Amino acid sequence: MSLRSKISPCLWFDGQAEPAARFYTSVFKNSKIENISYYSDVGKEHHGQESGTVMAVGFQIEGQTFTALNGGPIFKISEAISFQIDCETQEEVDYYWDKLNEGGDPSCQACGWLKDQFGVSWQVVPAALLEMMLDPDAAKVRRVTATMMEMKKLDIAALKAAYDG
Structure with a gap:
């Protein structure tokens, strides 16, 4: 396990966390996927995701850690960031x-x-x-x-x- 940044962005996706992380780590030469976690049936009444689907992907670009979260359709990424x-x-x-x-x-x-x-x-x-x-x-x-x-x-x-x- 690598050290994480004290502050790191978490990007909210609707089922695209892993493809996004893989895309970003393919674009930036000094990057890597660090971990992938999966949803279980615990808390399904809250998260609504199928057990075994990707929940979050931790990745790093140029020393900056990121999390890509499959949080569902509730929130959208905006140009404000x-x-x-x-x-x-x-x-x-x-x-x-x-x-x-x-x-x-x-x-x-x-x-x-x-x-x-x-x-x-x-x-x-x-x-x-x-x-x-x-x-x-x-x-x-x-x-x-x-x-x-x-x-x-x-x-x-x-x-x-x-x-x-």
């Missing part, structure tokens, strides 16, 4: 953007944000963007912001060109 991926290169931005977009919702793409096939929102962000957005030169920040607002997938070269004026 997203996961940021800090990318050093355009190739890394392209990789995560393409992989996480497979089967996702194209209508939810804007400014580096996307929604994957399981309804989870991600921000695929070049590290250089934060540096540009924190520049004390307000004109540079405005140009970068205006350029970013027109993008779906972030393009480091175009952001840098806007920054440089």
Whole structure:
């Protein structure tokens, strides 16, 4: 058993916990499934799940622990929570953007944000963007912001060109 993070996200799914965890661990190279637990007949009057079906999957991505829970249709994942991926290169931005977009919702793409096939929102962000957005030169920040607002997938070269004026 590995050490868990002090705080870790629990993602609520309706029967898709294991496929989601397997998808995420296939996208991120430094990741693994840590454990899978199953429902029993105990508490069925509360959880309503069939005995033997997957209850939860513990997994890890880049040292961050997650739980994917098959909680049923009561709650839905929303865009109010997203996961940021800090990318050093355009190739890394392209990789995560393409992989996480497979089967996702194209209508939810804007400014580096996307929604994957399981309804989870991600921000695929070049590290250089934060540096540009924190520049004390307000004109540079405005140009970068205006350029970013027109993008779906972030393009480091175009952001840098806007920054440089």
